[in-house]
Amino acid sequence: xxxxxxxxxxxxxxxxxxxxxxxxxxxxxxxxxxxxxxxxxxxxxxxxxxxxxxxxxxxxxxxxxxxxxxxxxxxxxxxxxxxxxxxxxxxxxxxxxxx
Numbered sequence: 330x331x332x333x334x335x336x337x338x339x340x341x342x343x344x345x346x347x348x349x350x351x352x353x354x355x356x357x358x359x360x361x362x363x364x365x366x367x368x369x370x371x372x373x374x375x376x377x378x379x380x381x382x383x384x385x386x387x388x389x390x391x392x393x394x395x396x397x398x399x400x401x402x403x404x405x406x407x408x409x410x411x412x413x414x415x416x417x418x419x420x421x422x423x424x425x426x427x428x
Contacts, residue, residue, distance in 0.1 A: 378422050381402050381405065381422070381423070382422065382423070384402050384405060385398055385402045385423045388401060388402070389426055395423075395425055395426055398423070399419055399423045402419075402423060403419055403423075
């Protein structure tokens with residue numbers, strides 16, 4: 330093979346490697362950004378739910394059934410001006426204490 334063809338082949342190979350490295354770096358930045366955004370969203374949700382979790386725990390400590398306590402806290406949220414949460418959302422944030 331001629332030296333010119335070999336040089337062009339090496340040049341193309343190096344350029345391809347550089348492009349792949351840049352694409353990998355961009356993907357890594359996107360993934361890191363997604364993880365940090367998710368952490369921020371989780372922290373924001375925990376801050377929102379904290380007063381309602383406290384009320385739920387207080388009702389459980391007083392001996393109220395967890396289903397009744399969950400329903401009461403859901404109604405409290407609506408009374409506070411928030412939209413009604415779905416049952417799966419309430420189950421996620423106000424779980425069955427028995428596990």
